[in-house]
Amino acid sequence: MSQKTWSxxxxxxxxxxxxxxxxxxxxxxxxxxxxxxEIAVTAAQGKLLYLLAKTLGARRILEIGTLGGYSAIWLxxxxxxxxxxxxxxxxxxxxxxxxxxxxxxxxxxxAEIRVGAGLALMPSLDGPFDLFFIDADKEGxxxxxxxxxxxxxxxxxxxxxxxxxxxxxINAATRxxxxxxxxxxxxxxxxxxxxxxxxxxxxxxxxxxGFCMLVVGR
Ligand code: SAH
Ligand code: DHB
Ligand code: MG
Numbered sequence: 001m002s003q004k005t006w007s008x009x010x011x012x013x014x015x016x017x018x019x020x021x022x023x024x025x026x027x028x029x030x031x032x033x034x035x036x037x038e039i040a041v042t043a044a045q046g047k048l049l050y051l052l053a054k055t056l057g058a059r060r061i062l063e064i065g066t067l068g069g070y071s072a073i074w075l076x077x078x079x080x081x082x083x084x085x086x087x088x089x090x091x092x093x094x095x096x097x098x099x100x101x102x103x104x105x106x107x108x109x110x111a112e113i114r115v116g117a118g119l120a121l122m123p124s125l126d127g128p129f130d131l132f133f134i135d136a137d138k139e140g141x142x143x144x145x146x147x148x149x150x151x152x153x154x155x156x157x158x159x160x161x162x163x164x165x166x167x168x169x170i171n172a173a174t175r176x177x178x179x180x181x182x183x184x185x186x187x188x189x190x191x192x193x194x195x196x197x198x199x200x201x202x203x204x205x206x207x208x209x210g211f212c213m214l215v216v217g218r
Contacts, residue, residue: 010042010205018047023105024073031068034097040067042205046074053078058130063087064118064144065136069098076111085111088118119143127151135161138178141185152216164201164210
């Protein structure tokens with residue numbers, strides 16, 4: 001199986017059951033036009049986040065790494081009346097594009113983007129959050145894990161993106177800082193008795209990677 005097949009299967013699934021709404025395609029188009037990197041989650045992955053948030057009945061969601069707001073639109077769409085998404089983004093330019101995309105999707109009142117380094121912003125946030133989606137700089141993942149734990153309650157769920165990286169994570173001798181950080185995250189999760197975790201390897205339009213999901217203990 002190859003990237004071509006994975007992308008064609010994603011196209012097929014999008015057409016049949018994922019069915020991303022128009023505002024999502026528009027957000028990708030506007031992000032591309034603004035020169036943002038094309039590294040948002042896929043539609044199928046975004047829908048998974050949306051369904052997970054719905055299943056949990058999440059009312060307060062924290063995202064770290066907004067980019068153009070693509071995953072933020074999926075997550076914000078899942079919220080019940082009165083629910084809120086806070087998304088942290090380092091780049092003022094990315095945040096500006098994301099705010100316009102969220103506004104076009106009718107979500108300006110539901111989603112708030114805060115600009116700055118995720119780790120620096122976290123202490124100013126009021127927890128607890130029901131769901132966390134961590135997708136910013138990979139070097140920060142171990143710190144984001146600690147920070148999100150502080151903002152969690154028993155039953156909170158965290159999802160980390162990009163935790164398989166073409167399988168590079170099994171290379172203990174890697175010098176890639178992103179891969180080393182993801183391996184540190186796994187070590188930290190393993191050493192934290194309050195959480196239960198798994199990782200699911202994924203293929204699709206964005207290649208071979210994975211999601212790590214964990215629940216904070218009751
Ligand atoms: N979640 C988005 C993709 C995020 S890409 C989606 O799926 O649609 C990663 C984003 O993290 C980029 O926009 C990058 O600018 C941002 N980022 C990088 N370092 C960061 C930091 N220290 N704090 C917050 N955001 C950061
Ligand atoms: C890449 C992909 C991502 O999902 C991300 O959050 C950061 C980078 C990438 O493919 O480079
Ligand atoms: Mg990602």
